Amino acid sequence: MPDMDDFRTDGELLAAVADGSAAALEVLYRRHASWLVVRLGRRCADPTVVDEVLQDTFVSVWKGAGNYTGQGDVAAWVWAIAIRRLVDAFRRRPPVSYPLDEFTSELNTLESAEDRVLLGIEHGDLAGALERLSPELRTVVQATVLDGLTTREAARLLGLPAGTVKTRMMRARRALRKELA
Amino acid sequence: MTNTEWHLDTELAGRYTHGRVTSVLATSIEQHLLRCEVCRRLLQAAVQTDRLDRVWAEIIERVETPKRSLLERLLRHVGVDEATARLVAVTPSLKGSWLTGTTVVLVLALLAAQTNPQGVSVFLLMAPVLPVAGVALAFGPAADPAHEIVASTPHSAVHLLAVRTAVVVSSCLLPAAVASAFLPGDFWVAMAWLGPALALTVGTLALSTRVAPHVAAIAMTVLWMTVVVRGLVRNHDPLFAATLSVQLAAIAVLAISAAVLLIQRRDLGELLRRVS
Numbered sequence: 001m002p003d004m005d006d007f008r009t010d011g012e013l014l015a016a017v018a019d020g021s022a023a024a025l026e027v028l029y030r031r032h033a034s035w036l037v038v039r040l041g042r043r044c045a046d047p048t049v050v051d052e053v054l055q056d057t058f059v060s061v062w063k064g065a066g067n068y069t070g071q072g073d074v075a076a077w078v079w080a081i082a083i084r085r086l087v088d089a090f091r092r093r094p095p096v097s098y099p100l101d102e103f104t105s106e107l108n109t110l111e112s113a114e115d116r117v118l119l120g121i122e123h124g125d126l127a128g129a130l131e132r133l134s135p136e137l138r139t140v141v142q143a144t145v146l147d148g149l150t151t152r153e154a155a156r157l158l159g160l161p162a163g164t165v166k167t168r169m170m171r172a173r174r175a176l177r178k179e180l181a
Numbered sequence: 182m183t184n185t186e187w188h189l190d191t192e193l194a195g196r197y198t199h200g201r202v203t204s205v206l207a208t209s210i211e212q213h214l215l216r217c218e219v220c221r222r223l224l225q226a227a228v229q230t231d232r233l234d235r236v237w238a239e240i241i242e243r244v245e246t247p248k249r250s251l252l253e254r255l256l257r258h259v260g261v262d263e264a265t266a267r268l269v270a271v272t273p274s275l276k277g278s279w280l281t282g283t284t285v286v287l288v289l290a291l292l293a294a295q296t297n298p299q300g301v302s303v304f305l306l307m308a309p310v311l312p313v314a315g316v317a318l319a320f321g322p323a324a325d326p327a328h329e330i331v332a333s334t335p336h337s338a339v340h341l342l343a344v345r346t347a348v349v350v351s352s353c354l355l356p357a358a359v360a361s362a363f364l365p366g367d368f369w370v371a372m373a374w375l376g377p378a379l380a381l382t383v384g385t386l387a388l389s390t391r392v393a394p395h396v397a398a399i400a401m402t403v404l405w406m407t408v409v410v411r412g413l414v415r416n417h418d419p420l421f422a423a424t425l426s427v428q429l430a431a432i433a434v435l436a437i438s439a440a441v442l443l444i445q446r447r448d449l450g451e452l453l454r455r456v457s
Contacts, residue, residue, distance in 0.1 A: 022244055026237065033233050035214055035224040038198050042207060051236050058240045076215040127205045138204055146208050 010074035018065035025065075029058050032075060036082050043147075043157065049089050056085040080148060087153045129179035137172040140165055187213065194223040265344055283311050283353055287360040294364050301364060305422035306409050308361070308374035310402050312353040312382045317398030319349045350382055373423030380431040380438070381405055387438035390445040 006013070006027045016024035033054060040050045060081050068077055130138060143154035144165070151169070155162040189197070189210060196202050197210050214221055256266035290307045293300035354375070361372055381401045388397035408430075412421040421427065 022241060025244065026241070029237055029240065030233070031218075032221070033236070034226075034228045035221045037228045037233075038224055039211055039214070042200065051232070054236050055239045055243070059243050062240075062244045073215055075218075075221065079215060127209075130205050130208075131203065142204065142208065146212070 011068075011070060014061075014065050014068050014074055017062060018068075022062075025058065025062055028061065028074075028078075032078055033058075035075075036078070039079070040082060040086060043083075044086060044089075049086075049093065053082060053085045053089050056088070057082040060085060083147045083149060083157075084153065087149065087156045090156050090159065126176075126180065129176050132179065133172055133175060137168050137175065140168040141172050141176075144169055188217065189213070189220040189223050191223060194220070194227070198224060198227040280352065280356075283315070283356055286311060287356055291360050291363055299419045301370070302409075302413055302419040302421065304361070304364060305374050305420070306406070308357045309378035309381050309405060309422075311357060312350045312378050313385050313398050313401055315349040315353050316346060316382055316385050317395045319345050346382070346386060350379075354378065370420055370423045373420070373428065376428050376431040376435070377405065377422065380435040383438040383442065384434050387441040387445070390441070 008016070008024070008027070010028065010031070013024045013028050017028065036054060036057065037050055040053055041047070044050050044053070057078065061078060064081070068074065130141065133141065139158060140154060143149050143157050144151065147154075147157075149157060151165050152162050154160075155165045158165065160168075187209075193202070193210070197207060202210065210220075214224070253266045286307055287304075290300075290304040293303040357374065357378070358372075361374065364370075385394070385397045385401045388400060391397075392400075408427070409422050412424075412427070413419070418424070
């Protein structure tokens with residue numbers, strides 16, 4: 001079992017993967033699988049699908065390691081692959097619902113004062129403005145702006161027609177602009 | 182690197198893992214995680230190891246499967262048994278880089294032969310050495326992904342050696358045969374590299390029962406180069422390697438080496454075990 005404390009950086013490991021080292025792939029997997037599972041789990045309630053996507057993601061990393069330019073964090077590069085594999089999985093098997101919709105409303109009450117302060121530092125007014133968007137609009141912003149998906153990919157992820165994603169994004173943008181003006 | 186001192190603590194990591202954070206806070210966390218290895222480690226315990234192990238087992242299976250695809254599937258298709266097909270497919274000398282190297286050497290030798298009548302000697306000098314290098318690579322100290330297959334194969338050591346050598350040698354002989362068709366001059370002169378090629382290859386294997394394969398290969402290569410270059414310098418004959426005496430000597434070496442291999446065949450198992 002490869003050591004978690006492998007001295008190599010993610011970038012070096014990825015270079016080794018590009019040279020065909022399955023051992024390096026396993027070290028990367030052990031480093032990144034957990035947070036990927038958690039983050040994917042927020043976008044897909046079915047753990048079977050999450051596991052499939054995790055598997056597809058690292059097979060893609062194996063095949064595409066040579067495409068990593070060395071620019072930017074490896075984690076971000078891996079996430080960009082993972083979210084697209086999730087979209088692919090949803091294309092094969094459309095999601096029942098986008099899970100974020102369900103818990104965001106009830107969770108507003110759970111937000112602590114500490115969170116408020118942290119968010120204030122992180123995003124200023126944007127945090128509040130995002131929070132006040134309806135869940136439908138917020139999931140669209142999440143998928144396109146924060147997960148970096150195209151309209152069509154976001155549509156697949158959310159199980160919506162592309163036109164709906166476009167109009168919701170327009171409405172979200174208008175709402176945010178008004179709030180932040 | 183990050184522009185804040187903001188980090189997760191175990192409590193927040195736990196809440197994020199269990200979906201007990203607002204979507205905006207979750208977004209902050211997710212953006213932060215992309216850049217912060219320390220915080221990613223906080224999530225390590227969030228997923229059960231056996232679940233990760235299970236997914237990893239599937240990944241490694243898929244990652245290693247393509248390796249056995251193309252050539253191996255083709256061999257299976259034409260009726261080669263599974264163990265042999267695997268063995269052939271994982272032969273290090275069949276890697277693209279090796280085949281490319283072989284082709285480059287042949288093309289260069291061919292160009293030399295086309296531009297200069299003396300250049301045929303370059304081709305006759307180089308072509309026999311290629312399968313020797315291939316055999317050294319196939320049995321040499323280089324990392325061999327086939328260890329377990331070699332160890333667990335149902336076939337005898339002789340069978341193994343024969344299969345691998347045949348594969349490697351034909352991977353060199355076929356391109357060389359094609360190349361020699363483009364050599365200027367007499368067809369049989371152009372084919373004169375074939376005898377020495379076989380003699381050097383089998384000689385390398387015979388020597389390998391005593392010394393490491395790459396040492397054997399180097400020895401045979403040096404021997405060949407010395408003989409031919411000396412002959413070229415003394416006789417001023419670009420076709421020295423094609424002369425009857427060289428060809429007969431090659432056949433003699435081939436016969437002796439084959440005999441040695443036959444007598445030493447128990448040592449072949451030793452050779453293969455050394456390799457793996």
